[in-house]
Amino acid sequence: MVKMVDIKKELGSSQTVMLVMPGTEYNETVVDTMKQLSGNICYVTANKTFDSLKELFVKNKVDVANVVFIDAISKSLKKVPDQGEGVYYVSSPGALTELALVVDKFLKHEFDYLVFDSVTNLVTYQKVDMCAKFLTSLVEKTKKTKTKAVFYAIGSVKKDPIIDKVAMYVDKVVESGGKVEVKSGVKGGSI
Amino acid sequence: MAKKILVVDDEEDIRTTVKAVLDKEGYEVKLAINGDDALKKWSSFKPDLILMDIMMPGTPVREIIPKMKGAKVAYLSVVRTSEAEKEDLMKSKNVVDFIQKPFDIKTLTTKVKKLVG
Numbered sequence: 001m002v003k004m005v006d007i008k009k010e011l012g013s014s015q016t017v018m019l020v021m022p023g024t025e026y027n028e029t030v031v032d033t034m035k036q037l038s039g040n041i042c043y044v045t046a047n048k049t050f051d052s053l054k055e056l057f058v059k060n061k062v063d064v065a066n067v068v069f070i071d072a073i074s075k076s077l078k079k080v081p082d083q084g085e086g087v088y089y090v091s092s093p094g095a096l097t098e099l100a101l102v103v104d105k106f107l108k109h110e111f112d113y114l115v116f117d118s119v120t121n122l123v124t125y126q127k128v129d130m131c132a133k134f135l136t137s138l139v140e141k142t143k144k145t146k147t148k149a150v151f152y153a154i155g156s157v158k159k160d161p162i163i164d165k166v167a168m169y170v171d172k173v174v175e176s177g178g179k180v181e182v183k184s185g186v187k188g189g190s191i
Numbered sequence: 192m193a194k195k196i197l198v199v200d201d202e203e204d205i206r207t208t209v210k211a212v213l214d215k216e217g218y219e220v221k222l223a224i225n226g227d228d229a230l231k232k233w234s235s236f237k238p239d240l241i242l243m244d245i246m247m248p249g250t251p252v253r254e255i256i257p258k259m260k261g262a263k264v265a266y267l268s269v270v271r272t273s274e275a276e277k278e279d280l281m282k283s284k285n286v287v288d289f290i291q292k293p294f295d296i297k298t299l300t301t302k303v304k305k306l307v308g
Contacts, residue, residue: 077253077270077276
């Protein structure tokens with residue numbers, strides 16, 4: 001059984017956390033994280049479709065009544081409107097400007113939490129440098145609000161360039177399994 | 192005569208790796224970088240099977256597939272879909288399989304062998 005991260009505790013002391021996990025622990029970690037977070041959540045997915053996430057959450061009894069999804073996947077796969085009940089669709093995970101505009105709009109609504117799923121999936125659709133620019137800008141924008149953010153990353157620290165780049169900006173990097181890297185709080189610095 | 196396979200993926204690493212694996216298995220392999228490129232190459236190459244990434248830049252794959260009348264397509268997908276979505280994607284007569292990325296060489300070769308012999 002996977003040892004789960006106490007994400008609520010982590011977010012209690014750090015506004016932005018990157019949660020790094022192996023692919024095999026993804027489903028379990030995502031479900032557990034959502035069960036821990038209470039309040040209004042904005043869930044950005046560049047990984048699973050909204051329907052697929054909904055299926056996963058319903059199956060695992062995760063309450064998604066207070067969750068608004070931004071789905072960057074479904075529009076490329078099937079015909080969907082710009083928005084549905086509890087979901088806003090973005091044309092593609094590679095459309096970073098469009099994604100940034102939509103997320104900005106949602107950040108203005110002062111959600112309690114922003115969940116970004118995932119940092120590593122984004123690089124499947126765009127160059128690492130472009131993704132890093134988008135993600136670091138998102139971290140900085142989040143820090144100007146009261147919203148706390150969790151950035152999922154599938155892989156491992158020091159092996160994925162995108163994880164390394166984003167790690168320099170988030171307040172804390174937590175590796176599933178217990179390893180924790182605490183940041184100094186200074187942009188670009190670490191202890 | 193070797194069976195022909197068209198590998199369509201916007202990621203160069205995937206294209207070259209899949210080609211190397213299938214070349215070794217004795218298939219004749221051609222590559223395309225997206226759906227539009229695949230459409231151009233399909234009519235002249237006439238592949239027995241198309242291995243196509245489900246999400247690529249350019250014209251959406253769901254608009255490309257119906258234009259390839261009679262083609263046999265297996266999707267390659269890094270995206271996780273719901274069961275209902277998968278069923279929906281497989282509804283098209285052309286689509287014969289759905290291969291989840293990442294896949295191992297054995298899974299790929301077994302599936303390809305099953306689909307084209």
